[in-house]
Amino acid sequence: MRIFKRLATIASALLLVTVLAACGKSSSSSSSSSYTPKKLTVQFVPSSNANTIEAKAKPLEGLLKKQLGIPVKVSVSTDYNTIVEAMGSKKVDVGFLPPDAYVLAHKEYGSKVILQAERYGYKQPNDQETNKLVKTYKSQILVRKNSGIKTIQDLKGKKIAVQDTTSTAGWIYPIVELYNHGVNINKNNISTVQVKGHDQGVMAVYNGTADAAFVFEGARVLVQKDAKDVMKKVVPIYTTKGIPNDTITVRKDMSSKWDKKIAKAFKEIAKTKKGHEIISSVYSHEGYVDAKDSNFNVIRNYDKTAKKIDK
Structure with missing residues (x-):
């Protein structure tokens, strides 16, 4: 009888450990992607004059606030690495990242791509813009x-x-x-x-x-x-x-609900006259389409060769 009691006690203890472990996993999993912003911080990288970009991008604050219902702060980073680090340390919620910076942010901090930009293509000579929307540039x-x-x-x-x-x-x-x-x-x-x-x-x-x-x-x-x-x-x-176009990327712990809200907001803004003027003047973006991480595997292949060169 004692043996059965002891076995029952051990079984109960093991069950408790299993339940606690499962709870721990559930809590960890939910906390890793459960961030709900009270104020959204959006940052751009300086593809051209940083002061000019910030002035052009600032009006996005009002448009995004209207779409999302929370205050929005728009700024420009000093360089590509700064914005990657800022997203990793959760100081920036949304980043307009070029493809290689996105790949780095994803690798180092788990940042998530939600959208990819569309632009008009170019033909030569004299960088003549075509009327065809493309998801790559050169x-x-x-x-x-x-x-x-x-x-x-x-x-x-x-x-x-x-x-x-x-x-x-x-x-x-x-x-x-x-x-x-x-x-x-x-x-x-x-x-x-x-x-x-x-x-x-x-x-x-x-x-x-x-x-x-x-x-x-x-x-x-x-x-x-x-x-x-x-x-x-x-x-x-x-x-x-061809290089995959720029991304709109969110920090790792952004909730899936807000992933979708932010993606929808940028798509809707790009369709308005004022919103389109802003994204076009800042980065020559014409609109946004859904994106997935595998779209950027070509960048990872180039990165491998780049590392060989730097050795």
């Missing part, structure tokens, strides 16, 4: 027309204006495709200078402070008002393969 290598630089091989020994090392169009894609053509950014006597914004990359070439620049296709349009002859003086010598 990077270009620009040089001065009279520089004598005609091919990727001619970049050896030259000075190149680049973006942050997590910038897809301003670093990752160009260095990988250079590498695939036999030119190593770190081993062929190439010097680099980091500039903030693709417009600054174009101007570095235009003003002669750099021999070449890595920028997204269409970046020359950003400076056309100030440098009216930029299309004649600054020309592409190489265009990369």
Whole structure:
């Protein structure tokens, strides 16, 4: 009889442990994606002049507040890494992340992509915008027309204006495709200078402070008002393969309910006249479509090669 009592006691104890463990798992799981914002913080990255972007993006605060029913704070980060870290430390709820920055944010902090931007495509010469909406864009290598630089091989020994090392169009894609053509950014006597914004990359070439620049296709349009002859003086010598468009990404613990609310809000805002004007002027976005993490596996493949180059 004692043996049966002891077995019953042990069984009860094991059952209690199992129940507690299950409760612990349930609590952990729910807390990992149960954040409900009382005030939404949205941050952009400086693809061009940071002050200009902030001024253009600020009106989104009112439009998002109207859609979501809570206060919204819009700001611009100093660079790509800053916004990734801010989302990881839960200081920023929503980030407009380029694809490589998203991949990093997802890997390091579990940040979730909810939307991907649509843009009009470009055709050459002179970065002419097409009327076709696309979910990818391209990077270009620009040089001065009279520089004598005609091919990727001619970049050896030259000075190149680049973006942050997590910038897809301003670093990752160009260095990988250079590498695939036999030119190593770190081993062929190439010097680099980091500039903030693709417009600054174009101007570095235009003003002669750099021999070449890595920028997204269409970046020359950003400076056309100030440098009216930029299309004649600054020309592409190489265009990369397609890159997935920018993301709208949320922090890891954002609840699924708010994932959907935020996604719906941005889609609806993009359809309004005022909202469309804002997203178009900031990043040339025309609208947003649902996105999933696997859309960015191509970026992960480029990242692997980039790491080899940096060794």
